[in-house]
Amino acid sequence: MLLVLGGLSALPAQADVRQFDISIEEVEIEVAPGFKSKVWAYNGQVPGPLLRVAEGDDVEVILTNNTSLNHTIHWHGTFQTNSWRSDGVPNVTQPTVEPGETYTYRFKADKAGSLWYHCHVNVPEHVGLRGMWGPMIVDPAEPLAIEKDVTKEAILMFTGWNSDVADTYGKGGSPGETMDYFSINGKSFPMTQPLRVKKGDVLRLRLFAAGLETAFHLHGHDMLVTHIDGTPIDNPYWVDVVDIPSGGRADVIVRMDNPGMWIAHDHIEQHITNKGVMPGGAAMIIEYEGIGKEDWYVWKDKDYAPDFYLSDSMEKGYGLHNSPVFKGSEIETRKQKKKKKKKKKKQQAQ
Ligand SMILES: [Cu+2]
Known part of the structure; x- marks a missing residue:
């Protein structure tokens, strides 16, 4: 029934x-x-x-x-x-x-x-x-139909921070405030993590502009915008930058068909800095399986945390998943x- x-x-x-x-x-x-x-x-x-x-x-x-x-x-x-x-x-x-x-x-x-x-x-x-x-x-x-093709899920939540008030509860959040750190899932580059994929993956990125507007850009691929604020849109469209207003979400689906190491970042320039210094902020790297890590690679010796984008938690099915x-x-x-x-x-x- x-x-x-x-x-x-x-x-x-x-x-x-x-x-x-x-x-x-x-x-x-x-x-x-x-x-x-x-x-x-x-x-x-x-x-x-x-x-x-x-x-x-x-x-x-x-x-x-x-x-x-x-x-x-x-x-x-x-x-x-x-x-x-x-x-x-x-x-x-x-x-x-x-x-x-x-x-x-x-x-x-x-x-x-x-x-x-x-x-x-x-x-x-x-x-x-x-x-x-x-x-x-x-x-x-x-x-x-396209949601059923997805082989890998990832959740990215974007926010900012203010180091002037970080130490004092009850302070900050006033109009005109300047944020000086920016993060994905609570970490600024280089403390973010790689998202590891393999050729042939159909990757679904769920992008959340939780605390501030975001212009998410992925190198080397186009992204198909399928959902805005949770709702499937009538005409999915291709982009390489997706603008998300503060509080909004966009779901994009990416066919992983271009092996390499690819940076993905907020294209609002201030958002890729740590206290004014670049590179930092809301940036991460998509690493294809099978690509060797050269000596000069920024994350050559990275301590890898596989569930940083909740890909593993999303495999667990229904429930509340602590990480x-x-x-x-x-x-x-x-x-x-x-x-x-x-x-x-x-x-x-x-
Ligand atoms: Cu509260």
């Missing part, structure tokens, strides 16, 4: 119920070499854990706030049909979730595609600078920092 929702999609009458626990933790992450930021991290990681459900599933999320300030979760893209109180907007759909409190969100996954979630309290700081964002992928009941690669670390106190500095000086003197 099929249930027709909004006349658009045929959903099974028996929806699965998916229950998840998410906490918010105060930790710090290393964004770029020598630059750490204090964050409020969903399940202690930035990006927050991958949520993967099927269109029509009933989702229940119990949020626990283990931080010193108030937060919520907004489920960006879901329609919240008959569940507006789960939209996550403080003082509009719910009271804010205070330190030590919990709040339960219940909604139907009524929109398919590349969605995301983020805090809706003081968004310019909490989302813009403190890592309060993560991916939610809702598989459509009826995928496009150790994104885990933050305990915040260093001033005293610890001083001690570390002293030790380093001593070592240098020897």
Whole structure:
């Protein structure tokens, strides 16, 4: 038996119920070499854990706030049909979730595609600078033919940082603020990772302009834009740069038919710098299998983290997938920092 929702999609009458626990933790992450930021991290990681459900599933999320300030979760893209109180907007759909409190969100996954979630309290700081964002992928009941051809999935979330306020919770996110670090999945080049593919792969990149507008450019290939903000578009089109407004998403599909080493980066120039120095920021390299690494290759000896673009997590199917690669670390106190500095000086003197 099929249930027709909004006349658009045929959903099974028996929806699965998916229950998840998410906490918010105060930790710090290393964004770029020598630059750490204090964050409020969903399940202690930035990006927050991958949520993967099927269109029509009933989702229940119990949020626990283990931080010193108030937060919520907004489920960006879901329609919240008959569940507006789960939209996550403080003082509009719910009271804010205070330190030590919990709040339960219940909604139907009524929109398919590349969605995301983020805090809706003081968004310019909490989302813009403190890592309060993560991916939610809702598989459509009826995928496009081209979606069925995909052999490899990758999720890239773009945001910026402000080193002036990184150390002080409650500061930053004011209009006119200057960001000086830019990242993919919470890391700036060269701390990003290669995305490894093989010839013949059909690669789906889910691009999220989580914290700022992005002009994503991939060298050596054209990209077929298939979905905007989770919705399949009527006329998919080819690009080599895809513009995504702040908050928006684009899904592109790339036929991996040109073996080599190819950089992919935000084409907004400031976004490929670390505190004004190039190269840095939102850049990564697509590495084809079988291409030898020359001595001069920037990532010749790279410590490889295979799940950095969530390709492995996307293979795991439905559920909430924590990723150790994104885990933050305990915040260093001033005293610890001083001690570390002293030790380093001593070592240098020897
Ligand atoms: Cu928040």
